[in-house]
Amino acid sequence: MADAGTPTYPVKTIAKLLRLTERRVQQLSKEGVIPKAERGRYELAPAVQGYIGYLQDRVAPKPDDGGGIDYHVEKARKTKAEADIAEMEAAKMRGDLVDAVEMKQAMDLVISEVRAKLLNNAPTRIAARAKSENKEASIKAIAKEEITAALLALSKTDPADLVGTSR
Numbered sequence: 001m002a003d004a005g006t007p008t009y010p011v012k013t014i015a016k017l018l019r020l021t022e023r024r025v026q027q028l029s030k031e032g033v034i035p036k037a038e039r040g041r042y043e044l045a046p047a048v049q050g051y052i053g054y055l056q057d058r059v060a061p062k063p064d065d066g067g068g069i070d071y072h073v074e075k076a077r078k079t080k081a082e083a084d085i086a087e088m089e090a091a092k093m094r095g096d097l098v099d100a101v102e103m104k105q106a107m108d109l110v111i112s113e114v115r116a117k118l119l120n121n122a123p124t125r126i127a128a129r130a131k132s133e134n135k136e137a138s139i140k141a142i143a144k145e146e147i148t149a150a151l152l153a154l155s156k157t158d159p160a161d162l163v164g165t166s167r
Contacts, residue, residue, distance in 0.1 A: 008041035017044075018051050028054065113157060117150040
């Protein structure tokens with residue numbers, strides 16, 4: 001209830017002042033946003049303050065309600081992400097960082113080279129050298145020498161040369 005000296009106004013006046021319909025003022029009053037002084041009448045200052053508070057809560061939720069966004073935190077996150085990207089670009093330019101797709105392509109090519117040297121070249125060379133040998137130990141030694149030679153040749157291969165990129 002209003003103090004005896006505090007003037008009250010009808011819903012029509014409050015609605016016009018707040019640019020609302022009379023029905024909406026009544027709904028907000030029922031929700032506790034706009035306090036009612038007496039039946040159909042409202043104090044001016046509490047009605048305006050209640051409505052302003054209601055609008056402020058809708059525009060920027062209070063941080064403690066979990067619904068608000070802390071723009072300072074979000075800006076810091078964005079700045080850090082941009083710095084991380086710049087750092088990765090610099091590392092890539094120095095050759096300290098490689099692209100995952102390029103690395104996969106290089107590894108696929110290296111594996112293809114290993115397969116070709118061990119399955120195509122080595123058996124042919126082993127067969128040519130071993131056809132005059134009768135002892136199993138001699139054939140095993142020839143196979144070991146040829147596989148070792150193929151692996152040694154592969155160890156000297158630079159994957160960057162296979163992909164076509166240079167460091």
